[in-house]
Amino acid sequence: MVQCPSESAPLRRNGFTFKQFFVAHDRCEMKVGTDSILLGAWADVSDITGKILDIGSGSGLLALMLAQRTTDSVQIDAVELDDNAALQATENFALSPWAGRVALHHCALQSFAAQTSSRYDLIITNPPYYQPGVECRNPSRGTARYTSELSHQTLLKHARALASNKGKMAVVLPCDISADFMQLAAGEGWFLLRHTEVAEFANRAPHRALMLFGVEPASLQSDRLVIRDESNAYSDDFRELTNAFYLFF
Numbered sequence: 001m002v003q004c005p006s007e008s009a010p011l012r013r014n015g016f017t018f019k020q021f022f023v024a025h026d027r028c029e030m031k032v033g034t035d036s037i038l039l040g041a042w043a044d045v046s047d048i049t050g051k052i053l054d055i056g057s058g059s060g061l062l063a064l065m066l067a068q069r070t071t072d073s074v075q076i077d078a079v080e081l082d083d084n085a086a087l088q089a090t091e092n093f094a095l096s097p098w099a100g101r102v103a104l105h106h107c108a109l110q111s112f113a114a115q116t117s118s119r120y121d122l123i124i125t126n127p128p129y130y131q132p133g134v135e136c137r138n139p140s141r142g143t144a145r146y147t148s149e150l151s152h153q154t155l156l157k158h159a160r161a162l163a164s165n166k167g168k169m170a171v172v173l174p175c176d177i178s179a180d181f182m183q184l185a186a187g188e189g190w191f192l193l194r195h196t197e198v199a200e201f202a203n204r205a206p207h208r209a210l211m212l213f214g215v216e217p218a219s220l221q222s223d224r225l226v227i228r229d230e231s232n233a234y235s236d237d238f239r240e241l242t243n244a245f246y247l248f249f
Helices: 034-042 061-069 083-094 109-115 139-145 152-162 175-187 236-242
Strands: 015-017 022-024 051-055 075-080 102-106 120-125 163-174 191-199 208-214 221-226
Touching (some): 051 152, 061 083, 061 120, 109 152, 175 191, 175 208, 221 236
Parallel strands (some): 051 075, 120 163
Antiparallel strands (some): 163 208
């Protein structure tokens, strides 16, 4: 059994220490953040018996979160285009308790989709959010931030082709982008199954949308998650959702 670090255990630098694993992210442009942690804890894995695909894996965080949440029979493939992030994810996988269940594919999604015969029960992604805009300080950050290398249309098209006959896809996006994404998803044959709006405080407008799509239609579930209470402490709902991961919860 994996030993969980105690509050007195030293925390490693240049990364993020979770209860059952560590994610180094010093070579990744997009660091471990709340968006991915929420998505990895929120995604529905209750009926996953086959494979999972993590698109745009970055440091490998989502793949590792889902490895922790699923049985030993579930294999997880992670696709990452950026050289440094792919190397970092490979190292994070190798040092994790699930090294035999997670595999990094260093290529573009388009190339991966063309060469694999695998089909996935769950596809998960924290994708690039924005249309190309102000030039980033380096190409790697631009790839992670902007949709120039992977448009939402391309993502949805290839994800649909890679989904099993009971496949689902979990995504996090800013609320102001999510409406267009949902429309594109419908055009590619995805049905919205669950939609969770995320707000920092109860009296603020939501800023993120967690979305679960499926290849088969079902009744839509809608809800709202507030991250912090009026005292600025993490809310009970947030703690309950992420309790299996955050070290001091």
